[in-house]
Amino acid sequence: MRKTVSLFAFLVLSTIAYSQNPATADTSEVSYVVLKNATLIDAVSDTGKKGSLLIKGERIEALSYDRPITPPKGAVVYDLEGKYIIPGLIDAHVHITHGTLKEAQDQLQKALKAGITGVRDMGGDGRMLTLLQKNTKIGEDMGPDVFFSTIIAGPEFFAKDPRPQDVAKGAIAGQVPWVKAITDTTDLRQVIAEAKGLGATAIKVYLNIDKHLFKKVAAEAKRQHLKVWAHGVVPPTKPLDITKGGANVMSHAGSLIQYQMAKGPIKGRHDFESREKAAEWKAKLDAVKWDENTPEVVQLFEAMKKNHSILDATLFVYYYFKEDLKNMEEDALRQVDAFRAVTIAYDMGVKIGAGSDHMISEDGTLNLHTELKLLTTAGLSNIDALRAATIVNAEGLGEEKQIGTIESGKLANLVILNTDPLENIENTLDIKYVVKRGVIIP
Ligand SMILES: [Zn+2]
Incomplete structure (x- = not known):
């Protein structure tokens, strides 16, 4: 009884305090x-x-x-x-957690000032991403809204690549929800529920996943309302099986066609004993000639269009990290494989998204703007380049009802x-x- 009285008294008092203080009342107004x-x-x-x-x-x-x-x-x-x-604008391909939390916060602040109000992080430290997602959403940090995926891959990837351990410091990569090793016998319901619990928008299927497992992952992700993001190729799985398997977004236009045309199994960087051997295999792969009439090209882009798989072209990475491309005239750039693939995909009606894969340069440039320019070099109209960075990317996030137009x-x-x-x-x-x-x- 006493408790009730004091609660009542509190309510009365607080109501009085509220009404006597208009400044408090105002903050709740829209x-x-x-x-x-x-x-x-x-x-x-x-x-x-x-x-x-x-x-x-x-x-x-x-x-x-x-x-x-x-x-x-x-x-x-x-x-x-x-x-x-x-x-x-939405940058559909960033990795913001490779440095410290402070560095990520600074980068996001710069991105927002450069017109980027959303980013799609394609894999990093899930603990940091969850925090940044919350802080940018409620305005505690100034930055774009952060959408991210967790990464899943075959155990071979975790055994041979040091990068996942970078984003799993303090724990073991492959065993944490944001970088998880899976096999045919893994409980996928659990894996995807854990990703969802972290606040992920999607599962990124990364490496060493065959087409049957890919399909199983995509089906379970869909059941739990998460998106499926992947590279265009997920060795040993070819691009056509990625889109057929249910990928909502496929990243990187470079070598996409050659991977589809490859005779024999698709190899990843860890399938070779040395970097040189890997480069040799890749050079042979890239030497294959193709054009818009090549059956594999037509088949792949028709399937991507039909399945609504967005091509996150990331032309910027090919351009930026290759000195010879950086100095090329537009006409010559259009002949580069990644650009040709975008031109043909766009002409065939595949949706093109805009992602930099390198959000910010050392000099503070936000590279999404360059990506837009490069997409127009590949043939997109200016309005479609804008759509690539807005509504198409919003669709890739499953946020097309909230943002993008x-x-x-x-x-x-x-x-x-x-x-x-x-x-x-x-x-x-x-x-x-x-x-x-x-x-x-x-
Ligand atoms: Zn990436």
Whole structure:
């Protein structure tokens, strides 16, 4: 009885305190922002159109093209005459946990300022990713929303490669939920439930998984509502079996076709006794000639289109790490295998995503912007390059109902540009403001 009385007293007192302090009351009110007179490039239609946006809290409440929006009481209004608004960009291929937590936080902060409001981390330290995911979501860290996969691979990978141990410090790689070794007898329900428990969006199927096991993993992931991400090739499994097996996103356009055309088993780097032997095998593989009429090419891209497997091309990695490519003219670049594969895939209707696989360079450049430029070199229109980094990447995350376009009801993740990206894709770098979850980033 006494307890009830004191609880009652507490409630009364706290109600009084609340009503006497309007500042406290105000913080619970929703904020409104109006962005008016800008050209809205919503990524739904092919062109931009002049209009205004009303943001309520973290979401887009309304868009108006023909009449001005009457700002609600207390709304902050930005007149953006002459500016362009695009959906927030998503880098579909990053690895942010290879350094310290502080380094990851700094990198994410820079990414957000460069217009990147979402990242897809393709494998790292799950403990750090879970923390960064939470902190960036609630605004404790300034950064893009973090979506990530755990990595699963055959035990051979963990035996021969030092990299997974890097992200499993303090534990044993292969035995923790974010880098897990699996075989035919593994309880996949458990493995995928653990990934889900960490906050992962997907399972990345990495190496030494045959096509039968791949299919089993993908089916279980789907059952538990996780996505399946993979490289285009998962030795010994060829690209066609990756898409048929149920991959939602397939990374890396380089050598994709040659892997599909390979005679004999597909080998990974650990199947060779030395780096030289591996390079020799790869050079032979890459020497095979192909074009848009090669049956394997047609078959692969038709299957990817049919299965809705997105090609995360990562042209940037081929370009950036090869000096000869960096100095090439656009015409010559278009003849490089990875670029040719993207050109053909795009022409055949495969969805192309934009991922850098190297989010930020030493000099602080956010490489997603370069990836967009390279995708246009490979033939994507400017609007499709923008879509690659917005709605297509949102689909790869399974977040297409929340982000990726400018539509009412979606999260207000936006980039406000000084110049038109549909005129020149490099204008995505000409940023006036970034908006994440309704907050204008200073
Ligand atoms: Zn990667």
